[in-house]
Amino acid sequence: MATEFSEFDVVKFEGPDSTKALAYQFYNAEKIVMGRPLKDHLRFAVAYWHSLAMTGGDPFGGPTIHRNWMSTGDPISQAKMKADAAFELFRVLDVPFFCFHDADMAPAGATLAETLKNFHAMADYLGDKMQTSKTKLLWGTANLFSAPRFMAGASTNPDPEVFAWSAATVKHCMDVTKQLGGQNYVLWGGREGYETLLNTDMKQELDHMGRFLSLVVEYKHKIGFDGQILIEPKPKEPTSHQYDFDTATVYGFLKRYGLENEVRVNLEANHATLAGHSFEHEIATAGALGILGSLDINRGDALLGWDTDQFPNDLWTMTMSMYHVIKAGGLGKGGCNFDAKVRRQSFTPEDMIHAHVGGMDLCARAFLTAAELIDDGNYDALLAERYAGWQRPEAKAMLKSMTLEEISARAEKDEIDPQPRSGKQEQIENLLMRSIYSAKL
Known part of the structure; x- marks a missing residue:
């Protein structure tokens, strides 16, 4: 039975350079x-x-x-x-x-x-x-x-x-x-x-x-x-x-x-x-x-x-x-x-x-x-760098085996003095902006 959509052809993938309105530029189903x-x-x-x-x-x-x-x-x-x-x-x-x-x-x-x-x-x-x-x-x-x-x-x-x-x-x-x-x-x-x-x-x-x-x-x-x-x-x-x-x-x-x-x-x-x-x-x-x-x-x-x-x-x-x-x-x-x-x-x-x-x-x-x-991998590398300290054995131990008292004793013994580190938000935003809008697809 004919419907309001019957007159239209199947929309096909034609690539990013296509100027056809009813065509897929990026959705290549079989890619x-x-x-x-x-x-x-x-x-x-x-x-x-x-x-x-x-x-x-x-x-x-x-x-x-x-x-x-x-x-x-x-x-x-x-x-x-x-x-x-x-x-x-x-x-x-x-x-x-x-x-x-x-x-x-x-x-x-x-x-x-x-x-x-x-x-x-x-x-x-x-x-x-x-x-x-x-x-x-x-x-x-x-x-x-x-x-x-x-x-x-x-x-x-x-x-x-x-x-x-x-x-x-x-x-x-x-x-x-x-x-x-x-x-x-x-x-x-x-x-x-x-x-x-x-x-x-x-x-x-x-x-x-x-x-x-x-x-x-x-x-x-x-x-x-x-x-x-x-x-x-x-x-x-x-x-x-x-x-x-x-x-x-x-x-x-x-x-x-x-x-x-x-x-x-x-x-x-x-x-x-x-x-x-x-x-x-x-x-x-x-x-x-x-x-x-x-x-x-x-x-x-x-x-x-x-x-x-x-x-x-x-x-x-x-x-x-x-x-x-x-x-x-x-x-x-x-x-x-x-x-x-x-x-x-x-x-x-x-x-x-x-x-x-x-x-x-x-x-x-x-x-x-x-x-x-x-x-x-550039974005993931920046994320990994931010959390790299948690890869040290003593850091992993805090999450697995150490008690609150042991963590406290270690912090006092080592006289730890954490300093602020940049979150690099603007650097990450720039990386994503350039990657998203200039992706080679």
Whole structure:
């Protein structure tokens, strides 16, 4: 069936000298980097929600984006038209993965049973589409935040019936994720938090959230799902405070409920900045704690300060993010999902293609530059020099065997007198600036 994307040719790699707007300059999927094809490092995915469900509406104005599947036929017919368009978009971008929310894939019914029936019908339809497509499922998730029943949370809701509804929804979403060959399952607690402590029992809500996640992990093993379970941190918006504030907070939560070896994080750039961090900080933190799972690629608007979900365009930030991805051992079963949307004034199908092409090219160039940074070794050498003192035997002993008294005695005996040493920040910034913007790719 012809869709709004059917008229477009597949976007191909043409190299840095190409002047063609719909061509990849840096994303050469088959290029071998650090022993593997670039596509296997980045594992790009299109988000089914923003890309196929957004209308361009905002708090001050109605929809500006009108797609055929939004206005033609009954809800299931519209969902099938959306799926047809989605796989045409995947074809044009030549992207290996996509991600879904249940609510964006299938329409809600009048009851839970009807909603689940619609969901499974659309899962079968997507499964048929995938049989003739190169694009596979990176991860699935449940929308447990949009419907009014979730206004006080899902697993943390004071109403146990909402907990039960949410458990049923997640159970079926996990089933469909496994059915479609998904490699991860994501939980994002969009309203797992509070507006005010005046009506909140925080300990009870955290215990409920911990129980819910434990049930998810148990079910993963019961059905033989070999993918990763991921939590996506976000500090605020829509709630004033969310329990999955950032990577460090999530890790503390996982440790509290004994899940640190079962669950990893899906990190979003815009969520990092809302938490007062950088994207690379969150990635480096997850890498240091051993819980890096996958990435949602986007950016915010520093002038607005909320979750604008724009496509990325900052080479420096993305390069340093990719550097920390490589240092953490890569994304494994995760990938780079474009949880991003075109702007309100960008309403044509071509605008959506341009947005993804630019984002994929930026990430590819950033990864190639980060790999080059690691390969030439100059940056890592400066870092190693700063911590070189810890390679001395007496320094290693302080971290392994010496007691506080022994360390104190040694410091007094040797009359140590540490002197300030330069952190060489400006030198490092200059090195990175020259490397990033003049990389020979």
